[in-house]
Amino acid sequence: MTALCLAQITSWGLLFYSLPVAVVPVSADTGWSHTTVTAALAAGLLVSAVLGVRVGRLLDVRGPRALMTTGSVIGVLALLLVAWSPNLPMFFAAWLLAGFAQSAVLYPPAFAVITRWYGPWRVGPLTTLTLVGGFASTVFAPLVAFLVEVFGWRGSYLVMAVILALVTIPLHALFLNGPWSDGAPVRATTAATAEIRQVTRSARFRILQITMAVATFTLFAVTINIIPMFLERGMSYEMAALSLGLVGAGQVIGRIGYPQFARATTPRMRTVTVFIAGAAALWVLALLPQPYWLLVAVAILAGGVRGCHTLLQATAVSDRWGTKNFGAINGAFVAPMTAVGAVALVAGPGLAELLGGYPAMAVIMAALLTGAALVAMREPQPRPAPHP
Template sequence: MTNPVTGRPRGGLAALSAAQITSWGLLYYSLPVAVTPISQDTGWSPTAITAALSAGLIVSAVAGVRVGRILDANGPRTVMTVGSVIGVVALLLVAWSPTFPVFFTAWIIAGFAQSAVLYPPAFAVITRWYGADRVRPLTTLTLVGGLASTVFAPLVVALIDGLGWRGSYVVMAGILAVITVPLHALFLNGRWSDDAVSQSAAVSKAEVRQVTRTPKFIILQIAMAVATFTLFAVTINIIPLFLQRGMGYSLAAVALGLIGAGQVVGRIGYPQFARSTSARTRTVTIFAIGAMSLLTLALVPGPSWLLIVVAVLAGAVRGCHTLLQATAVSDRWGTKNFGTINAVFTAPMTFVGAFAPVAGPALAGLLGGYPAMAIVMAILLIGAVGLTTRS
C-alpha cells in the first residue's frame, strides 16, 4: 500500500534494503569469492575471471544512464524488477558456462542487471520518496548494503564447498529470484504519484544537459571519480601493502576486515555531519581526511596498531564517500530529473571502480611497491580536494 501523501509504499525502505544486500552479495561479491575454485576447476586465469566482473561493471556504468531516464519517467517497479530477472538469467548462465567466452558474456549480462538494481537506481528511489529527509534513509540503505560481503561471502564459500561453483551459482540464482524479484515487484511504485509524474513529463535532454554540461558538475564528477579510484585502489590492496610493512598475513587480513567496520562507522556518523556542514565543506573535509590517511599509510612504516587505525579511518572515509555520491547531485541541483542526472554523475565512478582493484597492483609493480602506489594515490586525492573547492 502506498502512502497517499508521500507516494512512498509502506515497507518500501526495508524491502529496498533487503534487495540491495542480496543484489550486491550475489551480483558483485560472489565472483571475487569464487575466483579461485572457478580457476582451479576450469583452468581459466584468475585475472581473466576478474576481468569478466570488471567488464560487467563498465556495462553497468553505460547502461545506468538509460536506466535513470526510465526510472524518472516511469517509476522504479518495472525497470528494477526486470533488472532482477536479468540478474537471475545471468547467474544461471554463469553456472552453465561451458567456455570462457560464455562465462564472460554472462557477466556482461549481469552488468545490465547491476545497472538496474544496485545503488544508483536505489538512491534515486530513496531521494524521490523522502525528498529533503533523504539522508537518514540513504544511510540505512547503505548500512544494510554494506553488510553484503559480510553476509554472502561465507554463504558463497559454504555453497561452493558443498555443491561446487556451478551448483552454487544455480542456488544463488534461485536466492536472487526468490528475494529481489518479489521485493521490487511488490514494494516499488508502478508509477510515480501525480505530482512526480507531471514533473517527469517535463524531462528532456535539454534540461538534463543544463546540469550535466556545466563546469561545476563536470569538476565535481571528476573529483568524485578520482576519490573513488584512489580510496578503493589502496584499501582493497591493504593486505599486500601491510605485508610490505612487515605485518603478518593474519593481522593484515584483520585490518582489511576492520576497514569494512570503518565504513559502517563513517556512514553512521555522516547524517550528523551533513546537518552541520554545507555540501562543499563536507566534501572537501572528507576528501582531505582521506588524502591524509592515504599519505600516512604510504609514508609511516609502523607500528602496526597505528597503521590499522589509519586504515580504519580510510574505511570511514570510504563509507562517507558512498553517501556523498548518493547526495551530491540533490544537494546542489535538487531532485528534478534526479535518476537521469545522478546516473550520468555516477557513471565515471562505476567505471573507475571496475579498474581500481587491478590498477593498484599494476602501479605498485611499476613503482616498486605498494607504499609508492599509495603515495601516488594520495597525491591524486589531494588534487581532488583542490577540484572540490570549486564545486
C-alpha cells in the same frame, strides 16, 4: 524501504561479492588466472556504468517497479549463465549480462528511488540503505564459500540464481510502489531534456564529477589492497586480513556519522573535508611502515572516509540541483564512478607491480586525491538570483 534494503543486500551479495569469493575455485577448476576471472566482473561493472544514464532516465519517466524487477530477472539469467559457461568468452558474456542487472538494481537506482521517495528527508533513509548494503559481504561471503564447498562453483551459482529470484524479484515487483515526493513520474519532454543538459554540461557538474571519480578510484584502489600492502610492510597475514575487515567496520562508522556531518556542513565543505581526510589517510598508509597499530587505525579511518564518500556520492546531485530529473542527472553523474571502481579492481595491483610495490602505488593515489581536494575547494558556486 525494508523491501529495498533486503533486495540491496541480496543483489550486492550475489551480483558483486560472489565472484571475489569464488575466484580461487573458479581459477583452479578452469585454469583461468585470478586476474582474468576478476576482469570479467570489472567488464560487467563497465557495462553497468554505461547503462546507468539510460536507467536513470527510465526511473524518472516510469518509476522503479518494472525497471528493477526486470533487472532482477536479468540478474537471475546472468547467474545461470555463469554456472553453465563452458569457456572463457561465455563466462565474460555472463558477467556482461550481469552488468545489465547491476545497472538496474544496485546503489545508483536505489539512491534515485529513495531520493524521489523522501525528498528533503532523504539522508536518513539513504544512510539506512548503505548500512544494510554494507553488510552484504559479511552475510554473503561465508554463504557463497559454503555453497562452493558443498556444490562446487558451478552448482553454487545455480543455487545463487534461485536465491536471487526468490528474494529480489517479488520484493521489487510487489513493494516498489511509493509515490515520488516531488510528483509522479512524467514523460520525457524537450524541456526536461534541456534542463538535464543544463546541469550535466555545467562546469560545476563536470568538476564535481571528475573529483568524485578520482576519490572513488584512489580510495578503492588502496583499501581493497590493504592485505598485500600490509604484508609488504611485514605484518602477519592474520593481522592484515583483520585490517581489511576493520576497513569495513570503518565504513559503517562513517555512514552512521554522516547525517550529523551533513547537517553541520555545506555541500562543498563536506566534499573537501572527506577528500582531505581520505588523502591524509592514504599518505600515512603510503609512507609510514610502522607501528602496525597506527597503520590499522589509519586503515579504519580510510574505511570511514569510504563510508562517508558513498553517502556523499548519493547526495551530491540532490544537494546541489534538487530532486527534479534526479534519476537522469544522477545516472550521468555516477557513471564515471562506477567505471573507475571497476578499473580499480585491476589497476591497483597492476600499478603496484609496475612501481615496485603497493606503498608506491598508494603514493600515487594519495597525490591524486590531494589534487582532487584542491580542485574541489574551487568548485563553482551558483550565482545568487537577481532581485526583482
